[in-house]
Amino acid sequence: MGDWIEEGKKAPAFTLTADDGSKVRLAELAGSPVVLYFYPKDDTPGCTREACAFRDQKTQLKKMGAVVLGVSADSVESHVKFRDKYQLNFPLLADIDHKIAEKYGAWREKNMYGKKSMGIQRSTFLIDGKGKVAKVWKRVKVDGHDEQVLAALKELA
Template identity: 45%
Template sequence: MSWEGQQAPDFRLPDQDGNEHSLADYRGQTVLLYVYPRDNTPGCTVEAQQFRDRLEELQAHGVQVLGVSRDTVKSHRKFADKESLNFPILADPEHEVLKAYNLLKEKTMFGKPALGVNRESFLIDEQGVIRRHYAKVKPEAHVDEILQDLEATASS
């Protein structure tokens, strides 16, 4: 499915502090919704560190970063503390966002089928429309890719 040009599905989820966030809360702002498989795993940690370290650059483009995984609020709190995260990471243990954005995929783990989470991101504009869908995310290069897109959009 091509998400670009589609209205982003709304949601309401708690962050690492238990504060509720909905996409509607951010109308009038650009949101980078990034979905990752699991707290404290190598790729997910690198990706979160990249967003943490380059948050000011993203904010200079008016972007609010929201991370989402199926981990719990408690797990997110530990992850956020350990990595000094400076943006909300939303707990989706009931898979509300994962299902709405079609990010739960059948994968094979240790030779057995299991539901896994795709690492994908969505750049959502001020009206809640998905402007860019990043389906193939490389954690160490993702923020560069987003910033290049933002700069290209700003200069056009």
């Protein structure tokens, strides 16, 4: 279980398959701020609210040149269903073996009703245009999170 990646550190590189079958490489997004958010599971209540909040902020995010990427351990097929059901307008990346979640520290032991298991801890990493981690949100509370991210993006600008 990795430690959380810290603010000011270089963001771990990754290449993951998106819901449209394309490969998304962090290195190819240099020059744009990236909102990389890890979420536990497609089409569950909290994850749906979070995804829809980012969807609805598309105009603001675009104004700031930001790229939003959602990451979970779900399959590409699962991501396609989730995307289509809620008309999501940003890539969902499949981290099936949770290697990238581990690199960022988002793969953690969780305790649900006394049952311990490993899974993705809802967390967001704001990566600046130079590939550095500018801000980390651990154990994200969904409501109002999109506003926190927009505020942090404004500080980057």
